Amino acid sequence: VQLQACGGGLVQAGGSLRLSCAASGRTFSSRVRGWFRQAPGKEREFVAAIGWNGDSTSYAVPVKGRFTIFRDNAENTVYLQMNNLKPEDTAVYYCAAPFGKRPVGDNEWEVTSYDYWGQGTKVTVSS
Numbered sequence: 103v104q105l106q107a108c109g110g111g112l113v114q115a116g117g118s119l120r121l122s123c124a125a126s127g128r129t130f131s132s133r134v135r136g137w138f139r140q141a142p143g144k145e146r147e148f149v150a151a152i153g154w155n156g157d158s159t160s161y162a163v164p165v166k167g168r169f170t171i172f173r174d175n176a177e178n179t180v181y182l183q184m185n186n187l188k189p190e191d192t193a194v195y196y197c198a199a200p201f202g203k204r205p206v207g208d209n210e211w212e213v214t215s216y217d218y219w220g221q222g223t224k225v226t227v228s229s
Contacts, residue, residue: 103127103218107197110223113187117227121182123197123220130199131175134210137182139193139225146196150182151210158206164190187227194222 109121198216
């Protein structure tokens with residue numbers, strides 16, 4: 103099973119990026135999918151999660167209103183649209199998926215809720 107994240111890069115403050123995370127090896131169409139990030143010297147933190155059918159989403163407070171998570175189950179892919187980026191959004195972004203089923207609202211913000219992780223894609227926002 104592999105989660106392949108891509109779409110990171112260097113962008114100026116106020117700009118936008120779209121990250122994608124394609125899964126291979128198994129389908130995650132019935133699983134919640136999540137995005138986390140880790141800045142240098144800091145712990146990995148929750149960014150956003152989406153329920154299996156896309157109807158339920160959850161966002162960390164710092165990104166709410168600026169980031170949007172969505173998914174395409176036919177492509178086994180989850181996306182993170184990031185608008186109005188700020189220098190404090192600079193981090194390596196990781197996508198994640200759990201082995202078992204869990205709904206949004208069941209600790210999707212916890213790193214330990216996920217079993218599969220992508221390799222990370224770096225986002226740098228300049229001021």
